Amino acid sequence: MAFLIPALVALLLVIIATLWKKISNLQKFRKCDDTIPGPPAHPIFGNVSAFSGKNTAEIYEIFRKTADEFRSKGKNVIRYRFLDKLYVWPLTGKALAKVLESTTELNKGDDYKFYYSWFGGGVLVEGFGERWRTHRKLLTPTFHFAKLEGYLEVFNEESKIMIECLDKYAESGKTVDMFEYIKRCALDVICGAAMGTKVNAQYYHEHPYVKAVEGFNTLAIQHALNPLYEFDFIYWALGLKKQKDEYLHTMKKFTGDVIAERQAAIASGEVEKETSKRKMNFLDILLSSGEANILSDEDIRQEVDTFMFAGHDTTTTALSWMCWNMAHHPDIQQKVYEELVSIFGEDPHTEVTTEGLSKLDYTERVLKESKRQTIPVPALQRKLINDMEIGEFEMKRETVYRIGSHRIYAF
Structure with missing residues (x-):
């Protein structure tokens, strides 16, 4: 019984630290609901409800329609927020170039983390660093x-x-x-x-x-x-x-x-x-x-x-x-x-x-x-390690820049 108390305290501290990080990010990225173009977002859940229960084909169609809608309005990026995570999609080559041409913004996005237990530090999921360059x-x-x-x-x-x-x-x-x-x-x-x-x-x-x-x-x-x-x-x-x-x-x-x-x-x-x-x-x-x-x-x-x-x-x-x-x-x-x-x-x-x-x-x-x-790898991700201005919009550090090649126009 004496062992359970320290274990429960440790578990509680981990939960508190995790929630604190998520709440901090939520407060930071909620502001982007109004500053970066995108569909209306719930104050807490963001755009989660738009994708709930959808299969991959339906999700693709949502992205396609949203991208076309905002491109027709002259926007070069669109934003989706899922709770404390902000995802930004470039819609033009110019909006994409600043991230891909950067020598520092090589960090892979959050979705790659699921593969760490399989690939570890393999070149597919590791973003940068001396180990990555050596390999x-x-x-x-x-x-x-x-x-x-x-x-x-x-x-x-x-x-x-x-x-x-x-x-x-x-x-x-x-x-x-x-x-x-x-x-x-x-x-x-x-x-x-x-x-x-x-x-x-x-x-x-x-x-x-x-x-x-x-x-x-x-x-x-x-x-x-x-x-x-x-x-x-x-x-x-x-x-x-x-x-x-x-x-x-x-x-x-x-x-x-x-x-x-x-x-x-x-x-x-x-x-x-x-x-x-x-x-x-x-x-x-x-x-x-x-x-x-x-x-x-x-x-x-x-x-x-x-x-x-x-x-x-x-x-x-x-x-x-x-x-x-x-x-x-x-x-x-x-x-x-x-x-x-x-x-x-x-x-x-x-x-x-x-x-x-x-x-x-x-x-x-x-x-x-x-x-x-029909692109074999329809999307890539970069998680920004610095604040970055792309066109008229400011992307905050830890924004996940999601590159959907099928919706990017060259201009």
């Missing part, structure tokens, strides 16, 4: 375009497997969810090319890593839309923390197994240990840096987690939307098909080459236009 410099060689040639064998092999999986639908006339097939193919590609391992996700439709990523991302969206989930006790009491931890365990175990498998293959001589960073794959560069004490084991795991997710998730989204867009524009789909046949022929077993890929001019333009219209 970026170390990993840059793995993204060199010349390295893609060495991965073509993996691209061809995994693409043929995806074609085999889809072949049963060719003459069926059925609607197919391409996202699921592209996602598993992309995971096999990223593991084979960047990690030097084979996981056969395409033959395993209920792959636990894929399912865990889906579940974790769903929780992340729910967390971003419900301010109450920021209170750890509420999140725990609803059973959501347990669910999140289960997803984390599955994802980290998978990447841990990938790392261990590659280490074992190198140690046994099954694969030759490469010494040139230009020729090393992503994981080998990380492992060699670990041997040189540049990266810790935890650093390696975090970067592998980051690359595994970002490498297959965004690619899947981009290619799935391209398929969707072509399905809605059969004339464009036909032109893409004709270009592919003119370069690679009609034999589906023909190997794709670097030379052939360089000739896909029309297909490349279709992909770029698809990504312009």
